[in-house]
Amino acid sequence: MTKSILLTSLLFVSMYGSNLTPQETLGKSLFFDKNLSKNKTMACATCHNPDMGFTDHRGNGVSNMASLGDNGKSVGGRNAPTASYANQTPSFHYDKKEKAYVGGQFWDGRASTLEDQAGGPPLNPVEMEMPNEKTVMSRVLENPYYVSAFKDIYGKDIFKDPKKAFAALTKSIASFERTSEFSPFDSKYDRYLKDEYDLTPLEDLGKALFFSNNNNSCSSCHVLKGEDKAGETFTNHQYFNIGVPANPALNKKSGMKGADEGLLANPAVTDVNQKGKFKVPTLRNVAVTGPYMHNGVFKDLRTVIEFYDKYNNPDRTINPETGKKWADPEVEKTIAKEELKAQKLTDRKVDALVAFLKLLTDKKYEYLIKK
Numbered sequence: 001m002t003k004s005i006l007l008t009s010l011l012f013v014s015m016y017g018s019n020l021t022p023q024e025t026l027g028k029s030l031f032f033d034k035n036l037s038k039n040k041t042m043a044c045a046t047c048h049n050p051d052m053g054f055t056d057h058r059g060n061g062v063s064n065m066a067s068l069g070d071n072g073k074s075v076g077g078r079n080a081p082t083a084s085y086a087n088q089t090p091s092f093h094y095d096k097k098e099k100a101y102v103g104g105q106f107w108d109g110r111a112s113t114l115e116d117q118a119g120g121p122p123l124n125p126v127e128m129e130m131p132n133e134k135t136v137m138s139r140v141l142e143n144p145y146y147v148s149a150f151k152d153i154y155g156k157d158i159f160k161d162p163k164k165a166f167a168a169l170t171k172s173i174a175s176f177e178r179t180s181e182f183s184p185f186d187s188k189y190d191r192y193l194k195d196e197y198d199l200t201p202l203e204d205l206g207k208a209l210f211f212s213n214n215n216n217s218c219s220s221c222h223v224l225k226g227e228d229k230a231g232e233t234f235t236n237h238q239y240f241n242i243g244v245p246a247n248p249a250l251n252k253k254s255g256m257k258g259a260d261e262g263l264l265a266n267p268a269v270t271d272v273n274q275k276g277k278f279k280v281p282t283l284r285n286v287a288v289t290g291p292y293m294h295n296g297v298f299k300d301l302r303t304v305i306e307f308y309d310k311y312n313n314p315d316r317t318i319n320p321e322t323g324k325k326w327a328d329p330e331v332e333k334t335i336a337k338e339e340l341k342a343q344k345l346t347d348r349k350v351d352a353l354v355a356f357l358k359l360l361t362d363k364k365y366e367y368l369i370k371k
Contacts (some may be wrong), residue, residue: 026149027176031171035139037070037128044121044173047080053289053365054083054182056068064371065250065296067127074126077256079296082289085282087114087178088233092268100238101263107278107294109239110239110266121164133166140169167236185231187284188366189359193230199359206356209349216342218255218353221280234283234360239263241276241334242308245327247295251290259330260294276331288368295330299359305350311337313344 020028030036031044047067048054056067066076092104092112101109105117117278121127130136141159150158154168190196191197198205210218211227220241225232239262264276268297278294292298298307303321309315310326319326329335345353359368 005162011035013305018221019065021175022292023153023172023175024150024179025176026146026153027172029145029174030173031233035142036122036130036136037286039070039072041072042070042128044083047121047127048083050181053285055289056080065247065290065291066254069124069126070094070129071337075253076126077250077252077254077260078294080293081107081281082285083177083182084289085183085284086117086235087182088282089237092266093230098238101266101269103237104172104266104279108261108263108266108269109279114177115167115170117125118170118177119364132162134162137162137165145263182366183284184362186363187360188363190230192359193228200355202352202355203359205349207359208343208350209353210319210356214343215349216345216353220339222283227359236281237280238340239274239279240336241278241279241331242331242340243329244278244293244295245296245297247293247328250295250297262294264329273334276329276334283357285362285365287354287361287370288365302350302354305345305353309339309345309350312342316344 003189034040034043034046036043045058046058049057056064058064058068065079067080068075076119086105089105090103091104092109094100097100103109103112105111105114106120111117111120114126122130123132129254130139137159137267147159148317150165150168153172154165158168159165192199207227209215211223213219222237223232224234224236241262259276261275263269263277263279264272266274286292286302288298289300290296294302298304299321303319306316306320307326317325361369
């Protein structure tokens, strides 16, 4: 073990140990540890930077549409979603009452829980590139703090079985991801609910529009608890196809061919009617976690609002980012046309919705909001 690795581990323990449980403290150290990738260049925090809304803002040549892998060359086929508020997502399941798939991690829910998600990137050949669990744990064993912490938390024999030890690693990372650091609920909207912030007229209009079923379709997918309810995560955790176009630039970089099947790519899903559907993302921190959609095809938050409006506004024909007509949807057949029905928006109403969405930014990220 190198001296730098030991110092890093001790730094995390000294900085965060008093506020976190031993398991959470271990998870936090692992979350930031690049030594767990093949070339020692990539950690969980690389693609989920806690200083940037738990997203990837490295400026990697693909405009942050997707993340570069540990080898500095490979590119994923999807945009890395924010890890903020991911701890509010239920395990992946089929809701018989709603007749819909719900929950899970990643855009297609293929990781049912945070533990499942944490175990994915280290073994992914285009991400952290480690060949197997044993190799990952061999890196863990290089760190005396890790060895001691694993044995204290999971038992002195934890390293005898690499798969069990790897499962303990994912449990540790997931325990850290369940802390309030990932979901502080301290945005201006949360402060407004506590009478600690007064909405501007534009924000107030945006709020009214957002929660109104008569005006737009936002609340069809992005409201779970209801207007003015504390702890709202602004997603119903379900899956929909909203007709997002393909991203040719990303497909070229990643080598992806054909349409992204979305939910149908989840091994637990065989229903072809789920093709092209993606998880409804939280709108928490949405103003600072672009680019947007599963493939990062839109750069600006206002573009996203105009994209939704095009379904109901015959005058909204041009993508403001390209200056051309909106591109065709990647998957046409399963578009949620009923959920997308709404009243057309004026430019002021678009401005109002953007203003409201900016209210959902955690306090620590407010300085990142574009004026």
